[in-house]
Amino acid sequence: MNSNTTIPRRSWAEPYKIKMVEPLKMTTRAQRERAIAEAGFNTFLLRSEDVYIDLLTDSGTSAMSDLQWAGMMRGDEAYAGSRNFYRLEETIRRYYGFKHTIPTHQGRGAEHILSQLTIRPGDVVPGNMYFTTTRLHQEMAGGAFVDVIIDEAHDPACKHPFKGNVDLAKLKRVIDEVGAERIPYFCLHATVNMGGGQPISMGNIRETSQLCRNHGIKIFLDATRAVENAYFIKTREEGFADRTIADILLETCSHTDGCTMSGKKDCLVNIGGFLAVNDDELADRARNMVVAFEGLHTYGGMAGRDMEAMALGIEESVEYDHVRARVGQVEYLGNLLHRHGVPIMRPTGGHGVFLDARAFLPHVPQSQFPSQSLAAALYVDSGVRAMERGAVSAGRDTQTNENRFPQLELVRLTLPRRVYTQAHMDVTAESIIDLFKKRDRICGLEFTYEPETLRFFRARFQPVTGNKILQDDYGNLHGENAAYIQSGA
Numbered sequence: 001m002n003s004n005t006t007i008p009r010r011s012w013a014e015p016y017k018i019k020m021v022e023p024l025k026m027t028t029r030a031q032r033e034r035a036i037a038e039a040g041f042n043t044f045l046l047r048s049e050d051v052y053i054d055l056l057t058d059s060g061t062s063a064m065s066d067l068q069w070a071g072m073m074r075g076d077e078a079y080a081g082s083r084n085f086y087r088l089e090e091t092i093r094r095y096y097g098f099k100h101t102i103p104t105h106q107g108r109g110a111e112h113i114l115s116q117l118t119i120r121p122g123d124v125v126p127g128n129m130y131f132t133t134t135r136l137h138q139e140m141a142g143g144a145f146v147d148v149i150i151d152e153a154h155d156p157a158c159k160h161p162f163k164g165n166v167d168l169a170k171l172k173r174v175i176d177e178v179g180a181e182r183i184p185y186f187c188l189h190a191t192v193n194m195g196g197g198q199p200i201s202m203g204n205i206r207e208t209s210q211l212c213r214n215h216g217i218k219i220f221l222d223a224t225r226a227v228e229n230a231y232f233i234k235t236r237e238e239g240f241a242d243r244t245i246a247d248i249l250l251e252t253c254s255h256t257d258g259c260t261m262s263g264k265k266d267c268l269v270n271i272g273g274f275l276a277v278n279d280d281e282l283a284d285r286a287r288n289m290v291v292a293f294e295g296l297h298t299y300g301g302m303a304g305r306d307m308e309a310m311a312l313g314i315e316e317s318v319e320y321d322h323v324r325a326r327v328g329q330v331e332y333l334g335n336l337l338h339r340h341g342v343p344i345m346r347p348t349g350g351h352g353v354f355l356d357a358r359a360f361l362p363h364v365p366q367s368q369f370p371s372q373s374l375a376a377a378l379y380v381d382s383g384v385r386a387m388e389r390g391a392v393s394a395g396r397d398t399q400t401n402e403n404r405f406p407q408l409e410l411v412r413l414t415l416p417r418r419v420y421t422q423a424h425m426d427v428t429a430e431s432i433i434d435l436f437k438k439r440d441r442i443c444g445l446e447f448t449y450e451p452e453t454l455r456f457f458r459a460r461f462q463p464v465t466g467n468k469i470l471q472d473d474y475g476n477l478h479g480e481n482a483a484y485i486q487s488g489a
Contacts, residue, residue, distance in 0.1 A: 014329075015321040016418055019066070025049055032380050033468060040460025041376040041445055041469055043385050052383030053424050055413045058351050060106075060264035060271055062417035065316060068268065068309045075305025084307035085298040088274075091311040095246060095318060096223065097253045098276035100283035102290050105301030107224060107262025110275035111137040113289050114220060114260055117282065118184040119143040126174045127187030128166045129153060129195045132393055134187065134222065134260075136453055139398055143184070146174050153195045154407040156345045156356040161236045163198035164191055164229075166208045180215040188256060189222045190229035194389060196410065197225070197330075197349020199232035202240065202251065209255035223259035223276075226252055227266040228350030231323045246318040258282075265351070268313030268417060272302045326350075326417050329425065333413065336429040342436050345410060352414035355432070357390060361439055366391055366405050368444025368464055374411045374435075376461075377442045377470045382431035387412045393456045441471045 027035070027050060039045035043056060054061065076082040089101040104110045111134050119125065121142030127134075128149040135145045148170035152160040166188075175183065188208065191199045212219050230248035234240045240248060253259065258277035263269050275290075277283050287297040294301040302310075316322060327350050334348030343359035357364075357371040364370040371390035378384050390409035397404055413428065435442070445461040463469055 012325075012328075014325045014418070014421075016065075016325075024052055026052065027383055029380065032383055036376050036379055036469065037467070040448060041372065041463070042456075042459055042461060043375050043379055043387060044457050045460070046379065046385060050383075051379075051385045053420065053428055054385050055352070055415060055428065056385045056387050058265055058414045058416050059262060060269070061419065062265075062268050062270075063419050064268060064270070064309060064313070065418075067316070068312045071308040071312045072305040074308055075303060077304045079299075080296055081298055082304040082307065084304040084311070088307040088311045091314050092274065092276055095249060095314055096259065096276060097250050098258055099278045100276065100280070100286075102275040102277075102283065102286045102297060103300030103302050103307065104273045104275060104290065104294050106264060106271060107260055107273040108133045108137065109290075109294050109301060110260035110262075110273050112293065113275055113286050114185075114258075115141040115143070117285050117289065118218075120184070123182050123184050124174065124178045125184065125187050126171055128164055128189050128200060129192045131189065131193050131222065132395075132454060132456070138187075144398075145187070148174060149192065149195065153192065153198060156196070156343065156354075156359070156408065156410075159346050161199075161347065162201040162204065162232070163195060164189065164200035165204040166200070168207055168211055171208070171211060175211075175215055175217070180217055183215075183217050185218040185220045185257070186212050187222065188219055190226045190252060191232070191350050193225070193351075194393070194406075195349075195408065196345030196354040197228070197351045198345075199229045199236070199350065201237050202233050202248070203237065205252060205255050218258075219256040221253060221256040221259040223253070224262045224265045225351055226259075227317045227323055228327060230318075231327055232350065244318070245320055245323055249318060263310045263313070266314075266317045267310045268317055269306060269310045272306045272310050274300070326415075329420075329422070330415055332422065333415070333425045333429060336425070337432055340429075340433045340436070342432055345408075352412050354389065355386075355411040355413070356409070357411050358409040360411075360436060361442055363440060364442070364444040366409055367403070368446065369461070370444065371409050371411050372461060373442055373445050373469060376445070377435060378411070378431060380468075380470045381435055382427065384413075384428050384431055387414065388456055392459060395453070395455060435470075438472060443469060443471065445469070 035050045092101045115137040119141035123143040125138050125143050126146045126148045150165045150167045152158045153163040191197050230245045261274050263272040290300045334353045343356035345354035357374045361370040371388040375386045389412045394404035394406045444464045449460040451458045
């Protein structure tokens with residue numbers, strides 16, 4: 001064969017087949033305009049039955065496998081000592097490496113327990129960018145979060161392959177300024193959700209661990225999407241191409257003292273989470289606390305069948321073909337949008353595509369919440385539900401009560417695992433591309449109701465001008481396919 005011959009890249013498809021379907025409700029533009037207004041222009045407050053393609057979150061929305069559904073029938077619902085707990089504990093020890101498992105109803109249950117047991121008023125918790133519920137629990141325990149992620153993480157256009165990396169100089173300054181004794185632990189995220197699903201390299205994990213170890217500081221991993229992070233290490237970091245996802249995941253955890261886990265993501269289940277630690281005393285205190293707040297230490301808010309499904313999901317999650325297809329679908333959508341000039345977080349992350357709302361809507365000031373506006377407009381245009389990840393999610397400063405205005409003002413298009421097809425991604429991309437062409441017709445929003453904490457879940461808004469978020473006379477659904485879809489052809 002001529003060495004100059006180019007071999008065309010062949011298509012590949014998802015490593016699963018569909019054996020059950022759930023019908024989706026098709027809506028008109030007028031119906032969606034009423035629905036978003038009734039929801040206070042907050043996509044969290046929409047009824048799911050009014051959503052066509054739901055990219056709000058990948059939390060608990062993935063499709064379970066046939067083996068997981070079969071495992072649900074093997075649930076031991078004994079109040080104490082369920083055999084499913086011991087299977088889950090053994091599976092976590094095998095794939096994540098931690099000695100003790102404390103099950104919780106979901107990830108924030110684990111965050112609550114860890115924060116209450118380790119943080120004292122006045123403590124500082126550094127980490128590679130905040131996550132909403134994690135920071136809230138740290139603050140409720142009297143701590144303050146300090147971001148020590150690399151500067152590149154705050155630039156959507158930067159193509160750094162590991163934008164989740166810790167800036168070691170920043171971390172060292174925090175240690176020098178507050179003292180290691182006032183740092184209960186380092187909060188390590190893999191991948192960084194609020195930064196666009198960006199991974200952290202193994203080299204940086206090792207260096208961060210060593211720096212913390214030198215100062216006697218523990219490290220706790222947010223392992224919610226650590227499997228996806230392992231995939232990025234395998235495909236982007238030199239020296240890891242021949243290692244398995246499971247092996248990389250195990251090494252990641254070996255550089256930490258424990259983890260919090262929302263099993264509703266990587267573990268491929270609809271509910272559940274856990275706190276996993278190596279320290280015997282901390283584990284004992286955590287078990288005492290889980291009994292008070294979650295349930296007995298051998299179920300912690302989960303049914304036996306849920307624990308069985310989670311154990312099976314962990315085993316499935318580290319299969320290379322699964323995670324390759326999962327991240328590949330995200331890359332497919334991101335590449336479609338990028339080719340048409342839509343500003344997105346580059347490179348695409350592991351669990352979703354993040355639109356750069358400040359670049360998308362330059363006429364909407366951050367004080368009018370462009371990410372919230374864009375998410376609402378996307379729903380009106382096509383019935384696609386996305387999530388705001390900007391100033392609304394950032395909340396207010398605990399000292400000044402002023403709005404926090406982060407550098408990143410994003411809309412997250414989060415892909416549930418094993419749920420949607422390539423055609424759904426095409427429909428989503430077409431809607432966003434069309435919205436970008438008419439972006440000047442999208443207006444900003446202002447609060448009509450603001451909860452005290454985690455306001456992005458329940459806040460309500462209204463347009464700053466008129467009563468519609470998207471000012472045009474565009475037809476129902478999207479593009480030239482509208483008549484075809486509405487006709488039922």
